[in-house]
Amino acid sequence: MRALEVRELECFLVLADELHFGRTGERLYLSQSRVSQLLAALERRLGARLVERTSRRVRLTPFGEEFLAELRPSYDALAGVVSRARERARGLTGTLRIGFQGTATSYLMRAIEAFRSEHPDIAPQLVEIPLSDPFGALRRGDVDTAVVLLPVAEPDLELGPVFSEQRQTLAVSVRHPYASRDRLSAAELPGADLIAPAAPAPSYWRAAQAPGAAGGPAVATLQEGLTLVAADIGAMLLCRPTADYHARDDIAFVPVDGLPDSALGVVWRGGGDTAAVRAFADAVAGARRVRGGAPRSGSSRTPPP
Template identity: 65%
Template structure:
């Protein structure tokens, strides 16, 4: 590590992508001869040839291939650390759009307030996203991050802080056989038609929130689901705070035994991670502990 030059590492990483000294120089705003100098200096430090160079072709050596595979994530981590330090020094600027399903959890709004207080130069907006499309806005880039119901199995999304773990209830119409019960089991719920989210919600996500062998109506919003429940067409799983928040005379909410708790998570796109997103994720993580048990988000 003695005498390690970051400019040499940066030059090698760019060259490994371009495999052309002229284009590498253009990207780094240096001459082609300077690229050669930086690469030669790095090879001397490493003690071996990293690049095969001929008049017609540039290619990584086996040592160069191995080095770039180890170097790229380490360099990315170093760059992110520098960006975070700069952001902390000057405050995060620009804008941040956060998506949420149903209604904003109290811990989410607390995190937003904390983020705004710490970064007043960053404009923060909360945007409701459809129940039936939990990940679409993040994929499309219309929000920078989103608070969604778990599970999340999207390979291009990063799952950040997980919070608001809550017991679940089943919402049923007042004439439903479950309505007079003090509790029902997961097996009983699995035999009842359940409201499910409509596409484009992924199949695995829909199944997690409607674990029933009996098909039920597909809806796009929470209110559509509760309307189907009140009309006696199906039951619907909701976390307990959501049930409390949405109590209505024509719907009964019955605790369910033996089903996993509901949980929320903050997600963002791997290619869209910014200092503002990382700072907001930190704020969410700091506000996910015990708090008021009011979470008006469908579960």
């Protein structure tokens, strides 16, 4: 079909929905007279009237009703073919492997749901990455993108939307002297024997997760850290949502004043921002806008705070 014929069909389908020439023109960004011309051309092509129009109403003729019933599913199927081909051409098909640290938060799950709704031909695959190795899975190609704790100052990685800024809490055993406190100050953290992520996490990143920790326990995973906390072998900084998610009877979570908020960021390899990765980053940014506030973005080359 020539482009003109497709436009005629589109015009008829919208007119069948609206039953109003003015509103049809608005939806198609056409003048009312152009809508009339396209409809008349289609009627001449078919050899029958599709629409009855008076000064008070617009309605389909019986022939128009029959034509609509046959045209709609065929047109929708054709539009689907074109849409799927466009998605394939842009790389918006297949599997997107998304790394995450510790807990797949409700915010992240909402972003993934929005991503799946917008791009049904991409299957997101969630992959937990170790607390002690936030960037290794990306560099090895085990994941296409990752949601990691900030800061990110890796020259070979790119940082996209930053989100989920949260107050930090200190996880301590219920037997620890700090467990009965309503809040703590950052200056009191050295007395808590902070648990830090182990290598190969970069030193600047480990220092951000456990500021002032010196010679304390080091762990590879969040669960290892929580186990040491419960055993009263150390204390661990966690954001409020992670603390709520991992609430348990043998651990107390005490808010800490004077620390920067923790935050998460979407990261990918330099040059690895495929259409699917960008679409996921957009979904994360969009989820933040829905909840209020504009998403921030960072640069992997910015020195850590």
